[in-house]
Amino acid sequence: MNPITANNITVAYHRKPVLQSVSFEAPEGKLIGIIGPNGAGKSTLLKSILGLVPKASGDVNIYGKTYRKQRQIVGYVPQRGSVDWDFPTSALDVVLMGRYRQIGLFRRPKKNDVKEAMSCLEKVGMEQYANRQISQLSGGQQQRVFLARALAQNAHIYFMDEPFIGVDAATEKAIVQLLSELREQGKTVIVVHHDLQTVKDYFDWVMLLNVRKIAFGPTNETFTSDLLQKTYGGKLTFLDQKEEEGVPFA
Amino acid sequence: MLNLLMDPNTQWVLFGTTLLGITSGVLGSFALLRRQSLIGDAMSHAALPGICIAFLITGEKMMGALLLGAGISAYIGTYCIQAIVRHTRLKMDTAIGLILSVFFGVGIVLMTFINRLPSGNQSGLDEFIFGQAAAMVSGDVRVIAIVAVILLVITLLLFKELKLLIFDREFAQGLGLPTTVLNGLLMTMIVTAVVIGLQAVGVVLMAAMLIAPPITARYWTNRLDHMVIISGLVGALSGGLGTFISAPITGMPTGPLIVVSACTLFLISLVIAPERGLFVKAWRLYQLRKRTAQEQILQSLYERTEEQYEKTETIDAFSREALEALRPLSDFRFKKAVANLQKSGDVEAYKNGYSLTLSGCERAHRVTLNNRLMQMYAMHELQFASLPMEHYNWDFLSIPEDDRNSLDHLLKEHQLQPKLLHRLPETERINR
Numbered sequence: 001m002n003p004i005t006a007n008n009i010t011v012a013y014h015r016k017p018v019l020q021s022v023s024f025e026a027p028e029g030k031l032i033g034i035i036g037p038n039g040a041g042k043s044t045l046l047k048s049i050l051g052l053v054p055k056a057s058g059d060v061n062i063y064g065k066t067y068r069k070q071r072q073i074v075g076y077v078p079q080r081g082s083v084d085w086d087f088p089t090s091a092l093d094v095v096l097m098g099r100y101r102q103i104g105l106f107r108r109p110k111k112n113d114v115k116e117a118m119s120c121l122e123k124v125g126m127e128q129y130a131n132r133q134i135s136q137l138s139g140g141q142q143q144r145v146f147l148a149r150a151l152a153q154n155a156h157i158y159f160m161d162e163p164f165i166g167v168d169a170a171t172e173k174a175i176v177q178l179l180s181e182l183r184e185q186g187k188t189v190i191v192v193h194h195d196l197q198t199v200k201d202y203f204d205w206v207m208l209l210n211v212r213k214i215a216f217g218p219t220n221e222t223f224t225s226d227l228l229q230k231t232y233g234g235k236l237t238f239l240d241q242k243e244e245e246g247v248p249f250a
Numbered sequence: 251m252l253n254l255l256m257d258p259n260t261q262w263v264l265f266g267t268t269l270l271g272i273t274s275g276v277l278g279s280f281a282l283l284r285r286q287s288l289i290g291d292a293m294s295h296a297a298l299p300g301i302c303i304a305f306l307i308t309g310e311k312m313m314g315a316l317l318l319g320a321g322i323s324a325y326i327g328t329y330c331i332q333a334i335v336r337h338t339r340l341k342m343d344t345a346i347g348l349i350l351s352v353f354f355g356v357g358i359v360l361m362t363f364i365n366r367l368p369s370g371n372q373s374g375l376d377e378f379i380f381g382q383a384a385a386m387v388s389g390d391v392r393v394i395a396i397v398a399v400i401l402l403v404i405t406l407l408l409f410k411e412l413k414l415l416i417f418d419r420e421f422a423q424g425l426g427l428p429t430t431v432l433n434g435l436l437m438t439m440i441v442t443a444v445v446i447g448l449q450a451v452g453v454v455l456m457a458a459m460l461i462a463p464p465i466t467a468r469y470w471t472n473r474l475d476h477m478v479i480i481s482g483l484v485g486a487l488s489g490g491l492g493t494f495i496s497a498p499i500t501g502m503p504t505g506p507l508i509v510v511s512a513c514t515l516f517l518i519s520l521v522i523a524p525e526r527g528l529f530v531k532a533w534r535l536y537q538l539r540k541r542t543a544q545e546q547i548l549q550s551l552y553e554r555t556e557e558q559y560e561k562t563e564t565i566d567a568f569s570r571e572a573l574e575a576l577r578p579l580s581d582f583r584f585k586k587a588v589a590n591l592q593k594s595g596d597v598e599a600y601k602n603g604y605s606l607t608l609s610g611c612e613r614a615h616r617v618t619l620n621n622r623l624m625q626m627y628a629m630h631e632l633q634f635a636s637l638p639m640e641h642y643n644w645d646f647l648s649i650p651e652d653d654r655n656s657l658d659h660l661l662k663e664h665q666l667q668p669k670l671l672h673r674l675p676e677t678e679r680i681n682r
């Protein structure tokens with residue numbers, strides 16, 4: 001059964017359509033990239049799957065059931081800029097938030113939860129910063145804290161919104177490493193991505209999105225110049241191999 | 251004074267103001283972190299018409315009814331603000347200003363009307379403007395106490411959920427927390443904390459009780475749980491102090507004194523708090539400048555000596571001008587740093603200038619080496635991106651051997667290894 005089946009998703013903010021009739025079925029155990037220009041609705045697509053924004057139409061199934069029933073197997077890494085990093089809390093504390101559902105309402109985190117959170121920090125190479133206040137972390141380190149929090153959710157499907165934005169080379173390497181580990185464990189990871197140069201290296205499957213779904217499939221079939229042109233219009237100027245082939249991008 | 255403290259009435263009042271200081275401190279922390287402190291201001295002003303209407307309906311000054319009225323109209327005001335932001339082009343600040351003045355204006359009109367009524371002559375509603383703690387009776391305090399306990403228990407039980415709600419609402423929603431309910435609950439709790447403080451502090455200044463304690467607490471900690479506790483304590487202390495000072499003076503409004511106490515605590519924290527306090531910051535900067543000046547002189551001396559030794563195999567003293575040509579320092583800093591370096595035995599002064607001692611040469615070697623390794627690191631940042639320099643305090647002499655070796659190799663490539671220390675013949679080192 002497919003990890004994600006989306007049917008005819010339409011989202012509008014104040015009547016402005018942001019996503020129109022997006023349907024797709026994501027294969028299991030793959031790294032899936034979502035690419036498209038700014039404002040194409042990539043974040044909105046993730047949020048609508050997670051039920052964070054109201055849908056004007058459509059429904060989403062996670063392994064055949066509604067998201068509500070499957071929350072516990074879904075992990076989420078929001079865009080880093082979506083929170084206030086001056087908030088008085090430590091890296092470890094943020095990672096613990098990934099376990100709040102397991103901990104349960106009214107209860108406090110136990111030793112076991114802390115141990116689990118520490119091991120997630122270790123997986124992203126951040127254990128030495130566990131007690132650091134989050135504003136004193138670099139952008140890349142903050143991103144890794146967010147990843148560790150998602151790992152602490154111990155999910156089967158992960159959604160990540162632009163995890164590579166504004167991170168240092170070390171973090172980029174750590175994230176790529178982590179993504180392939182997740183794939184080896186048979187998990188499905190959907191990543192909103194902006195850097196077209198790395199799409200072929202990072203992702204097995206890719207979705208081209210610009211309000212509507214332009215294409216979705218294995219990277220080598222989907223990440224082609226004419227489909228990219230359809231997604232980005234004439235804005236594309238830099239894809240090296242395209243230039244070698246002499247396909248003009250004005 | 252002591253007599254006054256023994257008076258059961260004063261004890262009740264003190265108890266009441268302390269309690270509401272705690273609640274406004276605790277809930278103010280959440281309001282501050284959600285950037286909703288100013289909504290607190292609108293809430294308290296918006297409570298005034300509710301108080302008046304409750305008085306008009308009941309015809310007497312019944313605290314329970316007045317607080318209920320206050321809560322309802324504060325809630326309506328808050329709701330209006332959010333509705334305005336959502337459905338019009340107006341921004342939050344405009345909406346807050348609008349609601350605050352409209353509700354407060356209506357409240358003042360109603361209050362004037364009540365004071366003209368035969369029954370309202372001595373209504374005592376005026377005390378809600380600037381607060382009059384002395385007017386509190388034991389019944390009022392009991393109401394406050396019950397409400398305060400409820401608010402604190404809810405905060406304690408839902409602490410981690412409220413924390414997540416404020417830090418990352420979407421993630422909370424993704425986890426399946428009932429964010430809409432939690433959000434409404436938090437809003438209600440803040441309104442309640444505002445309302446129970448109105449009698450003692452007054453609608454005009456109540457918002458300060460939501461703001462001053464948490465910003466004070468923020469100076470002392472980087473953890474939310476500690477911040478909430480400290481903020482509650484600051485609120486309690488301000489409530490107590492303000493009451494204590496205002497109680498013996500007839501007609502002295504309590505609200506302003508409580509707020510002045512809170513602001514004083516804030517100012518003290520601003521100056522003396524660890525890490526973020528102005529005093530510590532100034533001291534750190536002073537220490538940093540002092541060390542930097544010394545290290546700059548040491549490195550300049552090292553480089554001049556290195557250069558000359560290469561050519562003539564002699565060691566000389568160098569004039570201030572020769573050193574300043576490499577790294578200029580102000581007159582004051584130069585003299586001070588040289589004096590310190592002489593005192594620590596690293597530098598000696600001669601007629602024609604300054605020279606490194608043997609121990610100074612070693613120290614200067616370390617400084618120079620570290621700075622040049624830093625230069626290599628910066629040049630080849632990508633290669634060393636995984637090196638947690640922050641962890642090593644930016645001390646390149648303490649990094650793992652592998653990384654150190656590759657940096658050393660780069661130094662050699664750029665012909666930048668500091669050579670002086672190892673070249674000095676034994677005799678020269680001692681006898682100069």
Ligand SMILES: Nc1ncnc2c1ncn2[C@@H]1O[C@H](COP(=O)(O)OP(=O)(O)O)[C@@H](O)[C@H]1O
Binds near residue numbers: 037043
């Ligand atoms: N909360 C919101 N209210 C109104 N418009 C929004 C909101 N969030 C996003 N939008 C609009 O929806 C469009 C898609 O946004 P988004 O999904 O964030 O794009 P992407 O992530 O692809 O850059 C943009 O035009 C954006 O301005």
Ligand SMILES: [Mg+2]
Binds near residue numbers: 042043044
């Ligand atoms: Mg986005």
